[in-house]
Amino acid sequence: MTTITLSLPSARQPRQVLSWFGVAPFFLFALLFLILPTLNIVVGAFRNPQGQVTLENLGKLLSPSILSAFWISIELSLLTAVLGCLFGFLIAAAITLGGLPRPLRNAILTFSGVASNFAGVPLAFAFIATLGRLGFVTMLLRHWFGINLYGSGFNVVSFLGLALTYLYFQIPLMVLIITPALEGLRREWREAAESLGASGAQYWRMVALPVLWPSLLGTLALLFANAFGAVATAIALTGSSLSIAPIVLFAQIRGDVLNDPHLGYAIAFAMIVLTAIANCIYILLRMRAERWLK
Amino acid sequence: MSFLDIRHLQKSFGAHRVVKDFTLGIDKGEFVSFLGPSGCGKTTVLRMVGGFEAPTSGAVSIDGRDVTALPANRRKIGMVFQSYALFPNLTVAENVGFGLKVAGQGKAEIARRVAEMLELIGLPQLGSRYPFQLSGGQQQRVALARALAPRPEVLLLDEPLSALDAKIRVSLRDEIRRIQRDLGITTIFVTHDQEEALSMSDRVVVMHQGVADQIGTPFEIYNRPATRFVAEFVGTLNLIDADLVDAAAGHIRLAGVPVTLDRASPGRAGERISLALRPETVTLGRGGGDIVLPGRIAEVHFLGPVIRVRVSVEGGGSIALDTFNQADRLPPLIGAPVDISMSHRDLLVLAA
Amino acid sequence: MTGRQLWSWLAVALGGLYFLLPLVGMFDFSMRMQRGVYSFQAYRVVLADPQFQQTFGYSVALALLTIILGILLVVPTAYFVRLRFPGLRPAIEFITLLPLVIPPIVIVFGYIRIYNTSSVLPLTGSWWGTNILLLCGYAVLSLPYMYRSVDTGLRTIDIASLTEAAQSLGAGWARILAVVILPNVFVSVLSGAFLTFAIVIGEYVFAALLNVNSFGPYMVWMGGNRAYEPSALAVVAFAITWACMGLIQLFTRFSKFSTARR
Numbered sequence: 001m002t003t004i005t006l007s008l009p010s011a012r013q014p015r016q017v018l019s020w021f022g023v024a025p026f027f028l029f030a031l032l033f034l035i036l037p038t039l040n041i042v043v044g045a046f047r048n049p050q051g052q053v054t055l056e057n058l059g060k061l062l063s064p065s066i067l068s069a070f071w072i073s074i075e076l077s078l079l080t081a082v083l084g085c086l087f088g089f090l091i092a093a094a095i096t097l098g099g100l101p102r103p104l105r106n107a108i109l110t111f112s113g114v115a116s117n118f119a120g121v122p123l124a125f126a127f128i129a130t131l132g133r134l135g136f137v138t139m140l141l142r143h144w145f146g147i148n149l150y151g152s153g154f155n156v157v158s159f160l161g162l163a164l165t166y167l168y169f170q171i172p173l174m175v176l177i178i179t180p181a182l183e184g185l186r187r188e189w190r191e192a193a194e195s196l197g198a199s200g201a202q203y204w205r206m207v208a209l210p211v212l213w214p215s216l217l218g219t220l221a222l223l224f225a226n227a228f229g230a231v232a233t234a235i236a237l238t239g240s241s242l243s244i245a246p247i248v249l250f251a252q253i254r255g256d257v258l259n260d261p262h263l264g265y266a267i268a269f270a271m272i273v274l275t276a277i278a279n280c281i282y283i284l285l286r287m288r289a290e291r292w293l294k
Numbered sequence: 295m296s297f298l299d300i301r302h303l304q305k306s307f308g309a310h311r312v313v314k315d316f317t318l319g320i321d322k323g324e325f326v327s328f329l330g331p332s333g334c335g336k337t338t339v340l341r342m343v344g345g346f347e348a349p350t351s352g353a354v355s356i357d358g359r360d361v362t363a364l365p366a367n368r369r370k371i372g373m374v375f376q377s378y379a380l381f382p383n384l385t386v387a388e389n390v391g392f393g394l395k396v397a398g399q400g401k402a403e404i405a406r407r408v409a410e411m412l413e414l415i416g417l418p419q420l421g422s423r424y425p426f427q428l429s430g431g432q433q434q435r436v437a438l439a440r441a442l443a444p445r446p447e448v449l450l451l452d453e454p455l456s457a458l459d460a461k462i463r464v465s466l467r468d469e470i471r472r473i474q475r476d477l478g479i480t481t482i483f484v485t486h487d488q489e490e491a492l493s494m495s496d497r498v499v500v501m502h503q504g505v506a507d508q509i510g511t512p513f514e515i516y517n518r519p520a521t522r523f524v525a526e527f528v529g530t531l532n533l534i535d536a537d538l539v540d541a542a543a544g545h546i547r548l549a550g551v552p553v554t555l556d557r558a559s560p561g562r563a564g565e566r567i568s569l570a571l572r573p574e575t576v577t578l579g580r581g582g583g584d585i586v587l588p589g590r591i592a593e594v595h596f597l598g599p600v601i602r603v604r605v606s607v608e609g610g611g612s613i614a615l616d617t618f619n620q621a622d623r624l625p626p627l628i629g630a631p632v633d634i635s636m637s638h639r640d641l642l643v644l645a646a
Numbered sequence: 647m648t649g650r651q652l653w654s655w656l657a658v659a660l661g662g663l664y665f666l667l668p669l670v671g672m673f674d675f676s677m678r679m680q681r682g683v684y685s686f687q688a689y690r691v692v693l694a695d696p697q698f699q700q701t702f703g704y705s706v707a708l709a710l711l712t713i714i715l716g717i718l719l720v721v722p723t724a725y726f727v728r729l730r731f732p733g734l735r736p737a738i739e740f741i742t743l744l745p746l747v748i749p750p751i752v753i754v755f756g757y758i759r760i761y762n763t764s765s766v767l768p769l770t771g772s773w774w775g776t777n778i779l780l781l782c783g784y785a786v787l788s789l790p791y792m793y794r795s796v797d798t799g800l801r802t803i804d805i806a807s808l809t810e811a812a813q814s815l816g817a818g819w820a821r822i823l824a825v826v827i828l829p830n831v832f833v834s835v836l837s838g839a840f841l842t843f844a845i846v847i848g849e850y851v852f853a854a855l856l857n858v859n860s861f862g863p864y865m866v867w868m869g870g871n872r873a874y875e876p877s878a879l880a881v882v883a884f885a886i887t888w889a890c891m892g893l894i895q896l897f898t899r900f901s902k903f904s905t906a907r908r
């Protein structure tokens with residue numbers, strides 16, 4: 001964990017004031033364009049249009065439509081975060097510990113860098129072109145294997161389609177983050193465990209996974225937030241046919257800014273709270289997992 | 295057949311032959327060191343014994359059982375690594391108890407054995423610490439305890455002391471040897487520090503380019519090196535050229551002085567041969583043996599307990615010798631004429 | 647060993663299938679605009695569209711400005727924090743992590759509330775104000791990446807010695823930063839810059855909610871109104887992302903080479 005070290009100004013460098021000017025713009029910028037806007041939302045969520053403190057806005061969140069939007073969002077984010085972690089871990093394990101040729105590892109890491117940033121609108125297009133009604137795979141399945149994907153109830157504009165699409169950036173993100181952690185597992189640990197009679201599974205359960213635990217948890221929280229805040233992909237893919245929290249907020253901002261901005265505040269506030277909870281859980285678990293690192 | 299039997303072990307990485315026909319038998323309770331320069335294949339042999347590397351050919355057997363095909367986790371071999379390799383997520387006690395837990399022993403049994411092992415390494419209070427809270431020396435002790443806790447049949451140590459600083463290295467060296475003797479465990483110790491190898495071992499294996507150049511007690515290795523490599527690698531050495539007069543009778547001329555060796559010498563009359571001579575067998579002044587060579591002091595290095603002096607010999611060449619420091623006598627002066635003396639028995643004729 | 651290799655190949659092969667099919671699908675679709683033949687017709691139509699040229703040009707310009715703003719904000723800060731205020735580190739790390747945690751849509755919502763036409767600083771009211779707001783928003787989005795790469799770069803050089811050496815030669819702060827520090831972390835800055843470019847070029851939510859017609863909203867509009875052009879756009883966007891990541895790799899490798907020779 002981080003420790004706070006205060007450095008005293010050294011006598012050799014008297015122009016301390018000047019270096020404050022070096023960092024001041026950053027803090028001013030962060031204040032104006034990150035902290036204040038967020039605080040504004042948090043405060044706004046507890047105010048009515050007349051400026052009085054109220055819980056009314058938050059109460060409106062409990063309406064069935066908004067509640068269900070949040071619920072779908074949470075499911076979607078959790079599902080893609082967990083699956084992203086799982087599949088990403090398998091791929092990362094394959095390229096680090098699986099004895100695959102080195103160039104392949106580098107190629108996959110580079111591709112992961114690309115794919116994890118290939119989110120948003122174009123990604124949605126790619127999936128429509130692939131799994132849409134006339135998409136590449138849909139046609140392939142119909143003509144070559146006689147499988148009618150859409151006949152069986154599948155639709156790319158659905159929860160499942162969105163989850164599949166999100167995984168396209170979730171998995172590579174996991175690969176990018178967990179690969180260095182896997183490479184940090186020392187060969188000697190495995191060999192020491194083996195020489196002490198441990199099987200491969202015992203080594204993973206008792207040493208490797210506990211060592212990786214903080215990174216795994218951190219990535220899980222990051223992936224959750226990543227999916228939870230993704231709007232562009234969802235809008236480009238589903239229009240607004242699938243009602244997830246960020247899309248509801250998007251519609252609120254677009255349509256009712258003047259009508260009931262405070263419901264918007266409440267939705268945004270709830271989104272912050274959820275990602276914050278994910279991160280707090282992560283921090284707590286991580287602190288427990290990292291007793292041996294402090 | 296020996297307790298630990300290594301027969302005709304070979305290992306190639308691709309086209310690169312790293313270990314070439316390595317054969318060694320180790321008795322139960324024996325402490326054997328592998329000594330050799332970096333890259334000569336010590337670790338590779340050790341890892342093949344431990345089961346972490348499959349030999350290209352050859353066999354390893356322990357107590358009559360052929361273990362060549364056995365995976366590492368079924369060999370009952372304890373391993374200690376240069377980098378300690380303690381599990382960072384487990385406390386000292388959990389580390390030491392790891393092998394027992396994996397073997398499915400009961401909690402009480404594990405706790406008892408862990409306490410015993412921590413007592414053995416002299417760290418009984420540190421059981422609840424994490425590895426990062428220990429010094430390097432303490433970590434290596436714990437690693438030793440961890441390796442020994444499941445009562446392995448063989449203990450392998452791969453340069454366990456090289457990551458430590460000099461003082462701890464010496465004390466831990468003695469401690470490893472004491473524990474090894476107490477438990478009577480068959481041990482292979484890899485090092486490239488000759489002092490470690492000579493001081494700790496029952497026998498030393500000097501390795502060179504994947505081959506065991508010589509296997510013998512420290513006394514034999516030091517005093518009767520079998521090859522030029524062993525002679526040069528172990529200890530410091532004077533290499534002197536001499537002219538062979540009569541090979542069969544052992545007559546040679548050393549810096550113009552006729553000398554008769556104990557043994558017959560290889561080679562033919564008129565050839566130049568190399569003789570090796572330890573600095574500590576040469577005496578400043580007469581009285582050190584039957585060979586006396588006149589010369590002049592060329593260099594003086596004061597090393598503390600000993601003074602190393604290099605003398606240019608009149609007949610050509612130079613010889614280094616060690617004398618003990620004595621507080622009431624000043625070191626010799628450079629340029630002063632001296633005689634040096636030695637015994638013909640200390641001259642080693644080296645195979646080319 | 648071979649068993650493990652087999653599983654690894656299997657994992658990589660399945661992953662490859664999942665990751666390559668959408669790319670193939672998108673490429674395939676983008677070529678089908680003319681019935682019965684593969685052609686680049688969709689690309690031709692898109693590239694010739696003045697709307698495309700205008701929005702794309704705008705987004706590129708905005709991305710470049712974002713990079714400049716990011717460098718101006720992050721390099722001095724990272725430098726002074728390393729050199730002078732290590733105590734500020736946790737605060738900075740917290741701030742630079744926030745954009746990964748707070749959904750972008752929430753941030754832009756905050757902008758709209760704070761900087762609307764009836765506020766003290768009515769940025770959304772004017773063309774300039776809106777652009778500045780968008781620029782700052784993108785700089786916020788890129789903060790985590792920019793800061794991380796620059797800080798990593800600074801860690802590998804001994805900035806204290808470099809600074810003292812420069813000071814002893816009489817250089818002032820601005821000069822030290824521009825002439826001594828920046829060139830030494832240039833590659834890291836470039837990594838951050840390309841990443842920023844990749845993120846900003848097709849960004850949708852900020853632009854759409856601030857009513858700016860940049861490349862992102864243009865793509866969404868196309869997606870709603872055309873069939874094949876969106877795939878062509880996706881291919882273009884993918885190529886840009888790929889180019890950015892490829893350039894990062896290239897420069898990183900180049901820097902390893904040059905430090906190895908030093």
Ligand SMILES: Nc1ncnc2c1ncn2[C@@H]1O[C@H](COP(=O)(O)OP(=O)(O)OP(=O)(O)O)[C@@H](O)[C@H]1O
Nearest residue numbers: 307310312330331332333334335336337338339486
């Ligand atoms: N996995 C491997 N693949 C290819 N070559 C290897 C491998 N492991 C070791 N080698 C090579 O085998 C040779 C012997 O290595 P080894 O580690 O046994 O040396 P060592 O005697 O232990 O040296 P050191 O004292 O430096 O530890 C070296 O040349 C090394 O490069």
Ligand SMILES: [Mg+2]
Nearest residue numbers: 336337338452
């Ligand atoms: Mg070695």
